Amino acid sequence: MKQATQQHDINVAATIDGYMKDSQGRLWPESKVKPIDKERDQLVHELIKNAIAVNTALAHFKKSAFGDIAAFVELSAEQYDAKLGGKKGNVTLFSFDGQYKVQFAVAENIQFDERLQAAKSLIDECIKEWSQGSSPEIQVLVQDAFKTDKEGNLNHGRILALRRLEIKDQRWKNAMTAIGESVQVIGSKQYIRFYERRAETDQYDPIPLDMAAI
Template sequence: MPDATLPPNLAAAQRLPINQDDELPPWLGERMRDAFHDIFRAAAEAAQDPEEHPMNADTTIPPGHRRDAKGRLVPDAQIKAIDRTRDELVRELYAKAEALNKAMREFKLAAFADIEAFVDLSAEQYGVSLGGHKGNVQLLSFDGELRIQRAIAERIVFDERLQAAKELIDTCLTEWTADARPEIALLVQDAFRVDSSGAIRTGSVLALKRLAIEDERWQRAMDAIGEAVQVVGTSSYVRFYRRQANGSYRALSLDLAGV
């Protein structure tokens, strides 16, 4: 049964023979026959012209050609030398960066596995078997010159109870306006300011809990902040350090921006 939701031309085409050479039913009007042939012709052209229809295009690039940003094949002879050189440079550097990314990912996995195995080995010396989640670890070379630190940090967010805490805090600040220290108001305003990505800075909000304020509403606000904390995952890092002449440790940067 034809799809009644289709436009009239396409609905008419559903009732037509698939083979263009088949004889059309005599009861079809001139308009339906034209619609069928137009649709068939468009489909045939789409299948035979990949450059005009990139979705059907062959991804194989023949020798001496390059594909441009619109998906068209362009002979090298028609591309400026500077454009060919730029293309080659970008592809060469990207391939090297991709290989480096893979090597760094494999190194990170291996480093975590080796540290984990060593921690278990060390625990076995005391007849202890460590299982489950393991926290931060710091390892030193025998001479203390090199240091490796594995850090596992929880990623936390606040749920809707943070808004209740904010209302209680605002109420306190409004009533304390005359007597409150201005630095407290600034600290609160800064705590609830969002970062560049639009997220609340969790460290600044949690720092409010360290303020020694006895007001009952403030204490309820701090309880709400504590209960609003939700752990949504963990981030794991491994960092490498070398001791400097002054005794401090300098991190070995594995970030391209810091090299």
Template sequence: MAKLVVPEGYRENALGHMVPVAQIREQDLLRDEVVRTLAHDAKLLSEALREFKERAMQDVEDLVRVAAEKYGAKVGGDKGNLSLVSFDGQFKVVRSMAAVITFTEELQAAKALIEACITRWSDGADARLQSLVMRAFKPNTKGELNTKAVLGLLRLEMVNFDGETDAEWAAAMDALRDSIQTSGTTTYFNVYERVGVSDKYRHVALDLAAVG
């Protein structure tokens, strides 16, 4: 469906209605200008970051290929992690390959078993432990689980008074392990700059939260 053409002297509101500019509050117009300007600039930055990542991937791949050809080697399969440092040691580029982990329906079985353990332990279990365990299954605002928190449950050891691992907890961990599924890999690029003449490097922030 073609987007409606906004007549001269009107603005389209969030409901799709045409509103005369003369009837719009000055504060609303000012807010609209600020939001639109920031959104436009953000889209340009996002596109620049996308282009940077594509160029970085290609440049590093070319560097690896040149090195391989020098020794008559063929490079294929998993690209792996790399740390590249400039000749003067001032800059460092790190390529990291991370597995994309998802969970199958067996995670629900693990959650049910863990909840049963928490209920059974409720009289004697540390409330902070209960909170830690169940927080792992709390989705974020996007409805996604915190993969690191879920996998962190595998490091917890739950033993009975006789020193043996709790059978129900062990079954929950088996279900959790079986639910883990690798669905691909994600490539990350991080750039660092050396701090003075030290052996420490400062991360060059490429996300808003880390800037300033």
């Protein structure tokens, strides 16, 4: 009963200065908290407060930059009486002196539907038949195209790259058609990147906004 009374007293003290809450929600009189624990707590709170402020500023800057670029693209199109419809595509903007450039990119998130399985079946038929006479490089390329990563995801780029191979077998052509028609765009994400030209060169170095890259 005494323990319950003590806990009640601590809870009542929740609205009273001079107490600190621990990770389990218990309140401790500041006089009972070690100085090093107080210093650590203060440091973490200050860093998190600043990090949230930077995060908020970046979010505002990103939104503003996207809006400014979209408005400029519209303004530029108006010079030629052109009307733009739908989502804006990729665009690169340079400063007048070429010292800086800003890249705005739209990356599409794609997936393959069930027709990819039909394509894989046709490709397997071809590889099996060609196994004696086909180029080992082509066999490896096809095998690698359908490998999955640790999460079981396919590499979209490698699969789509198969369509660049000039192979006249009709089954292969049908497989490439199936791959193309199986692509489904399920969403897109916008990116913006900033660059500064390296002194006396034509190369541009990224201006990192990722803390890990600074």
